[in-house]
Amino acid sequence: MSEFKGSFEDFRTILSDLGERGSWSDISNGKQFKTQDGGILNWFSGTGKINFQGSSPARERLQQSFDETSPTTAPSLHVVTQIQGKSLQKVFVVHGHDTVAREQLNLCCISLVWILSCLPIRAEEA
Numbered sequence: 001m002s003e004f005k006g007s008f009e010d011f012r013t014i015l016s017d018l019g020e021r022g023s024w025s026d027i028s029n030g031k032q033f034k035t036q037d038g039g040i041l042n043w044f045s046g047t048g049k050i051n052f053q054g055s056s057p058a059r060e061r062l063q064q065s066f067d068e069t070s071p072t073t074a075p076s077l078h079v080v081t082q083i084q085g086k087s088l089q090k091v092f093v094v095h096g097h098d099t100v101a102r103e104q105l106n107l108c109c110i111s112l113v114w115i116l117s118c119l120p121i122r123a124e125e126a
Contacts, residue, residue: 002067005048015041017111018065035062 004011008031012024015033022035030044038055039062052063 002050002063003048004043004050008043008045011043014111015066017107020062020065037061039063041066 004014011031020033020035022033022039025032025034027042029046030042033041033043035041035054035058037058039058040052040054041062042051042053043049050066052059052066054062
């Protein structure tokens, strides 16, 4: 079982960025996403827990798609929400020839740029 402790908007953005198409509905203690091909993702906002249901091929595809992205993207979204308002002066990134890690880092950076572009600009910076 996976976890995501950010906001619903951030979680919805992750699924959209993954190219998942479907519909959201409210469930007890969280949200449910149903893909067009029958995959179901349940997210419990209080605990951050995620579980997957639905027909086998659709469920497995949805879970694999999310699990491959979640370790880098989801924490980055959570960290950014924790540091809003602070001035970040430096960024230090290290990676080698690991193509999977490089692709995950790329997804993380893309999400970070999108999130930062949504933050309000303070009057003294404009």
